[in-house]
Amino acid sequence: MKTDDLVSMLATGAAPVERHVAAKRFGWALALGTLGALAVVVTGYGVRSDIAMLLHVPLFWAKVAWPACVAIAxxxxxxxxxxxxxPVGGWWLGLATPLALVWLAALLLLWLAPPGMREHLLLGRTWRSCSFNIxxxxxxALAAALWAVRGLAPxxxxxxxxIAGLMAGTIGALTYCLRCPEMSVPFWATWYLIGMSIPTAAGALLGPRVLRW
Known part of the structure; x- marks a missing residue:
């Protein structure tokens, strides 16, 4: 087959690429992933009874803010x-900065705390289940994120x-804040991070299979 014939064949039926297709896919992924995560929390775990009071506690918003910052990056x-x-560019720094800041805060609080309090600050009451729950x-959100990326050209x-798994993990962490009773910075700097790392690892394992095009 001649080159001109091949080009003509490939171009036959070609249509313009839809504008903002990536934004639309990720918008749907965020919406569906968040709704799915909320459904799991509400039906499977239940929301904290004092959640209305927590909305006036600055530490609660700090707890929400750090996975939210990671989610944006x-x-x-x-x-x-x-x-x-x-290129990903400066967004690598956007990923690393909130993680580094929360760990610095956690280490500082553990250092300043009385020795007898450090174990409780780190383990809380739910360390055995927190990461698994997230x-x-x-x-x-992991399924929705992989679906969104699959429609592009990674x-x-x-x-x-x-990174799709990490985004899903942050959504899991954010919605779990509605249930989690722990308010210690060292606790969620450790166990929330482990919980977010599990879908990150799952995404890395699934990526070569699911995202191939």
């Missing part, structure tokens, strides 16, 4: 990874899957 990073040749709650499949 993860969303921006995975959207760029879904486009061939698009990972379970994030499953709808080339670094394992990395893209991992």
């Amino acid at each position: 993860a969303l921006a990073a995975v959207a760029r990874l879904g486009r061939p040749g698009k 990972a379970l709650i994030s499953l709808p 080339t670094r499949l394992r990395l893209t899957g991992a």
